[in-house]
Amino acid sequence: xxxxxxxxxxxxxxxxxxxxxxxxxxxxxxxxxxxxxxxxxxxxxxxxxxxxxxxxxxxxxxxxxxxxxxxxxxxxxxxxxxxxxxxxxxxxxxxxxxxxxxxxxxxxxxxxxxxxxxxxxxxxxxxxxxxxxxxxxxxxxxxxxxxxxxxxxxxxxxxxxxxxxxxxxxxxxxxxxxxxxxxxxxxxxxxxxxxxxxxxxxxxxxxxxxxxxxxxxxxxxxxxxxxxxxxxxxxxxxxxxxxxxxxxxxxxxxxxxxxx
Amino acid sequence: xxxxxxxxxxxxxxxxxxxxxxxxxxxxxxxxxxxxxxxxxxxxxxxxxxxxxxxxxxxxxxxxxxxxxxxxxxxxxxxxxxxxxxxxxxxxxxxxxxxxxxxxxxxxxxxxxxxxxxxxxxxxxxxxxxxxxxxxxxxxxxxxxxxxxxxxxxxxxxxxxxxxxxxxxxxxxxxxxxxxxxxxxxxxxxxxxxxxxxxxxxxxxxxxxxxxxxxxxxxxxxxxxxxxxxxxxxxxxxxxxxxxxxxxxxxxxxxxxxxxxxxxxxxxxxxxxxxxxxxxxxxxxxxxxxxxxxxxxxxxxxxxxxxxxxxxxxxxxxxxxxxxxxxxxxxxxxxxxxxxxxxxxxxxxxxxxxxxxxxxxxxxxxxxxxxxxxxxxxxxxxxxxxxxxxxxxxxxxxxxxxxxxxxxxxxxxxxxxxxxxxxxxxxxxxxxxxxxxxxxxxxxxxxxxxxxxxxxxxxxxxxxxxxxxxxxxxxxxxxxxxxxxxxxxx
Numbered sequence: 001x002x003x004x005x006x007x008x009x010x011x012x013x014x015x016x017x018x019x020x021x022x023x024x025x026x027x028x029x030x031x032x033x034x035x036x037x038x039x040x041x042x043x044x045x046x047x048x049x050x051x052x053x054x055x056x057x058x059x060x061x062x063x064x065x066x067x068x069x070x071x072x073x074x075x076x077x078x079x080x081x082x083x084x085x086x087x088x089x090x091x092x093x094x095x096x097x098x099x100x101x102x103x104x105x106x107x108x109x110x111x112x113x114x115x116x117x118x119x120x121x122x123x124x125x126x127x128x129x130x131x132x133x134x135x136x137x138x139x140x141x142x143x144x145x146x147x148x149x150x151x152x153x154x155x156x157x158x159x160x161x162x163x164x165x166x167x168x169x170x171x172x173x174x175x176x177x178x179x180x181x182x183x184x185x186x187x188x189x190x191x192x193x194x195x196x197x198x199x200x201x202x203x204x205x206x207x208x209x210x211x212x213x214x215x216x217x218x219x220x221x222x223x224x225x226x227x228x229x230x231x232x233x234x235x236x237x238x239x240x241x242x243x244x245x246x247x248x249x250x251x252x253x254x255x256x257x258x259x260x
Numbered sequence: 261x262x263x264x265x266x267x268x269x270x271x272x273x274x275x276x277x278x279x280x281x282x283x284x285x286x287x288x289x290x291x292x293x294x295x296x297x298x299x300x301x302x303x304x305x306x307x308x309x310x311x312x313x314x315x316x317x318x319x320x321x322x323x324x325x326x327x328x329x330x331x332x333x334x335x336x337x338x339x340x341x342x343x344x345x346x347x348x349x350x351x352x353x354x355x356x357x358x359x360x361x362x363x364x365x366x367x368x369x370x371x372x373x374x375x376x377x378x379x380x381x382x383x384x385x386x387x388x389x390x391x392x393x394x395x396x397x398x399x400x401x402x403x404x405x406x407x408x409x410x411x412x413x414x415x416x417x418x419x420x421x422x423x424x425x426x427x428x429x430x431x432x433x434x435x436x437x438x439x440x441x442x443x444x445x446x447x448x449x450x451x452x453x454x455x456x457x458x459x460x461x462x463x464x465x466x467x468x469x470x471x472x473x474x475x476x477x478x479x480x481x482x483x484x485x486x487x488x489x490x491x492x493x494x495x496x497x498x499x500x501x502x503x504x505x506x507x508x509x510x511x512x513x514x515x516x517x518x519x520x521x522x523x524x525x526x527x528x529x530x531x532x533x534x535x536x537x538x539x540x541x542x543x544x545x546x547x548x549x550x551x552x553x554x555x556x557x558x559x560x561x562x563x564x565x566x567x568x569x570x571x572x573x574x575x576x577x578x579x580x581x582x583x584x585x586x587x588x589x590x591x592x593x594x595x596x597x598x599x600x601x602x603x604x605x606x607x608x609x610x611x612x613x614x615x616x617x618x619x620x621x622x623x624x625x626x627x628x629x630x631x632x633x634x635x636x637x638x639x640x641x642x643x644x645x646x647x648x649x650x651x652x653x654x655x656x657x658x659x660x661x662x663x664x665x666x667x668x669x670x671x672x673x674x675x676x677x678x679x680x681x682x683x684x685x686x687x688x689x690x691x692x693x694x695x696x697x698x699x700x701x702x703x704x705x706x707x708x709x710x711x712x713x714x715x716x717x718x719x720x721x722x723x724x725x726x727x728x729x730x731x732x733x734x735x736x737x738x739x740x741x742x743x744x745x746x747x748x749x750x
Contacts, residue, residue: 049747058648058743079652085743086650097645097746101269113262114650162649174747 005169005202006032006055011064013050013225024050026225028064032218034169037196038204039216046222048206049174055204056089056172057081069169086114090163090201092173092192096155098147098162105143108134108161133161136198137191153184160191164199171195173205177212189215263655266646267662270639277635281628282671288624289675289723290682292617296715297683298691299610301708302701306603307595309467313400315598316364316563317572318579320350323589329600330561331384331471332368340369340447340487343558345588350562353582359570364388364396365559367483371445371476373427375435379444381426385476387483390418396563399466401477406437406461409479415457417441418477421464426474437461443478447488455482469602469700480557489558563598602700609701621726628730636660636738643738644745656738664731668724675723676716683711 013025025047032038032055040048053059054066057073066073069088076084090111091097098107109130134143137157139150147155156176163171173192177185189212196203205216213219221229271278311317315330322342328334332341344350347365354360367387373380386393390409394401409416419427419435427435435441439459447453457478465473484490564579566572572594580592596603636643643656690706693699698707 053744053747056648056743056747058747082647082650082652082743085648091645091648091746093645093746095641097641097648099266099642099645101266101273106265110262111649114646114652114655166650 003034004031005034005069006030006204007065007067008051008054008061009065009067011054011061011066013047013054013059014062023225025054025061028225028227030220030227030230032202032204034202035196035200036202036204036218037193037216038202038218038220039213040204040206040220040222041208041210041213042222042228043208045224047225048208048222050225051220051222052172052174052204052206055170056091057085086111087166088169090166090168090171092156092159092163092171092176092205094175094178096147096152096159096179098155098158100147103144103146104134104139104150104158105130107147107158108165111162111166130161130165133164134158136195137161151184152180153188156180156184156188157191160188160195164195164201167199168201170202170204173203175206175208177207177209185209185212263658264662267659268666270635270659271663271666274635274638277631278667281631282667282674284624284628285668285671285723285727286675286678288621288726289672289719290679292719292722293676293679293716294682294709295613295617296610296718297679297712298707298709299606299613300712300715301710303603303606303610304710305702305704305707306599306606309469309472310595310599310603311565313397313465313467314472315595316396316565318564318566318576318592318594319598320344320347320562320564320579320583321591321593322560324591327591327593327597330366330368330563330598331475331600332370332560333600341560343489343560344562344590346586346590347559347562348556349586350579350582350590353579354562354564357575357578359566359575361565361567362396363565364392364563365480365557366393366561366563367480367487367489367558368560369445369483369487371443371478371486373423373476374442374444375431375439376442378430378432380430380435380441381423383420383423383426383474383476384471385417385443385478385483385486387478387480387487389480390477393477396565402464402466404462404464406459409460413458413460413479415455415482416460416479417443417457417482418461418463419459420474420476421462422470422474423476424462435459443482443486445486447486453486453488455485457482469704470696471700480559484558487558487560606701617722621722621729625726625730628727629733632660632664632731632734633737636734636741640741640745641748643741644743644748647741647743648746653739656741657735660731660735660738661728664727665724668720668727672720672723676720679716679719680711683709687711 008028008030011025011028012023015022015024028047028051040051042048050059054061054073055068057068057076060066060074068084071080071084073081073084085091099110102110109126112126112130131140131143134140137160139154139157139161142150142154147158150158156179159176160171163173171192176192177188180188192203192205193215195201205212207213213221217233219229219231219233220227221231310330319330321328322344324334324341326334328341334341351363354363369385369387370382371385372382391411394408403418404421406418409418424435427441437459440456441459443455443457445453463477465475478486564575566575576592576594583590583592596607646656647653686709688708690708691702693702693705693707699705
């Protein structure tokens with residue numbers, strides 16, 4: 001059994017739309033193991049992105065505890081959260097979010113240059129590692145192109161390479177195939193799986209595509225801000241069909257089932 | 261370095277906005293550079309003209325509440341400027357200084373010129389010892405006709421060319437070297453003073469404006485007479501034993517004790533005035549010591565020239581402190597005060613220009629700020645992404661600051677280059693003074709602007725400060741962008 005790298009305990013997230021309170025997440029508890037290939041599924045508005053935001057330390061819960069890579073995120077200040085994101089988490093965005101003014105190589109290398117410590121490593125080593133990643137995502141011949149000169153699938157490949165360049169423990173991908181055709185989406189998913197297996201990085205991706213959901217080892221289904229299914233491929237699962245509105249501590253039960 | 265790299269790349273991506281801000285900055289630096297260079301040229305021309313030709317670097321004047329020009333014009337007063345009572349002390353102090361090159365005592369005032377009973381004109385006069393004057397201002401006076409006065413010559417004048425021309429307009433026979441003319445002035449204490457003087461020569465001031473070119477040089481004793489000071493032409497008063505005994509035992513207070521009995525303060529004031537009046541009538545310095553001590557001639561100004569490279573402001577400060585010790589109410593002032601309206605106008609124009617620039621700068625900063633805020637808002641997801649993937653706030657802050665700095669550098673270089681070309685062209689062509697005011701300000705009919713390094717640096721610093729000021733709010737906006745923005749997509 002692998003270690004738990006992410007843990008959410010009784011997490012609640014409330015947004016305010018003008019004066020109206022919207023429960024984006026309601027009493028969510030779950031554990032994710034290191035090296036897992038996890039999908040978070042559910043319809044729009046179910047809370048997929050909110051969970052990723054909390055795990056990615058770009059947002060804080062209204063209540064409950066989020067522990068990422070051994071650190072309770074609500075205890076960290078902005079600089080510490082930034083450092084945690086920088087060192088431990090890679091991001092793949094639905095809209096790729098590459099820096100338009102940098103070429104592919106520079107985009108991939110960017111996280112390495114963002115702080116003096118990683119930027120001060122040997123330039124040759126850095127270059128070798130960046131080239132290796134670009135080659136692995138199949139864009140060796142496009143290294144000096146700008147993002148605008150690439151297709152959507154190619155841009156997402158660059159984003160994957162960028163997400164991995166810091167050798168993070170976790171990569172979060174928010175609907176990484178949403179803006180791609182199905183064939184490209186599949187190839188991106190295969191690439192993510194390949195990276196997951198090659199580097200042992202934990203991949204967590206959100207999607208509402210049922211075919212892609214099933215590619216994951218660990219499937220978490222959401223509806224209206226609650227977990228309705230937390231299932232691992234080895235068969236252990238907890239049925240959350242009673243949700244929404246169920247008061248049971250779903251995360252705790254589901255996690256236990258998933259750990260067996 | 262990544263912040264600089266991103267900043268540079270962003271400038272290229274947002275070309276239109278960069279160009280707009282760059283043009284504002286470039287235009288700003290051009291105006292500042294040109295404006296300050298023109299003012300610097302005018303001021304340095306004025307400074308050169310006055311310091312080398314009329315005022316020296318600094319001057320001590322007799323007691324006066326306000327500053328006085330070298331032409332004897334005291335701001336706020338029609339009175340004749342009093343003499344410096346203890347000029348010897350100043351001369352001794354200045355002689356002990358290593359930063360002082362030379363000093364020159366001077367008298368200044370206005371007089372009318374005539375022949376017989378016919379008045380021919382009037383003008384400004386300097387009362388001088390001509391050899392000392394020529395030593396102090398060696399390059400400013402050229403003898404055009406006649407000869408320089410000798411030591412034992414009687415009362416003399418050296419008429420300037422414009423004054424000679426003025427006199428000859430009305431004279432029945434030409435005024436020329438050797439002609440005896442009548443000088444008349446209304447002195448404070450002596451009423452109307454009339455003196456006959458001989459025209460020794462005709463001079464020309466090499467650096468001058470319309471007002472300065474008409475100055476007449478007069479022998480110091482004649483000038484003292486005209487101003488109502490005691491003349492030392494015949495040396496110190498020769499007193500009989502009885503007179504000397506009377507003077508040395510004389511108590512001025514006793515004269516007015518009856519008049520001011522019962523009012524100690526007033527009596528004291530009255531006696532002091534009496535002593536002062538007696539002092540002016542009998543000799544030029546202290547009344548009670550004039551007969552027994554060395555007689556010191558009256559001078560209204562003591563001009564001071566500092567050595568090349570020495571600080572005139574430091575000497576001004578030290579000399580002012582020394583003057584306070586003497587406590588006669590004398591005034592120590594720089595060449596600007598000595599030059600008067602023209603130099604003060606130039607300095608005021610510079611201040612007004614700087615003030616105008618400051619006002620315009622606020623408007624420009626607002627425009628730049630708006631453009632930069634729009635630019636930041638357009639890069640919401642980019643900045644959010646940077647924050648999400650691990651950029652600390654300082655990276656974002658540096659990126660915005662680098663963008664402004666790069667723009668300031670590029671626009672600054674362009675503005676300075678254009679300004680340099682324009683100044684070189686104007687330096688060749690020259691700017692013709694449209695009227696007498698500008699002629700005085702330009703120090704001549706044509707101003708040939710020089711490239712001023714100081715103006716270039718000032719202009720660049722202004723623009724850099726404006727750029728950084730303008731980036732202050734956009735930086736705050738950028739720093740407020742949370743990494744979660746990146747997750748929302750663009």
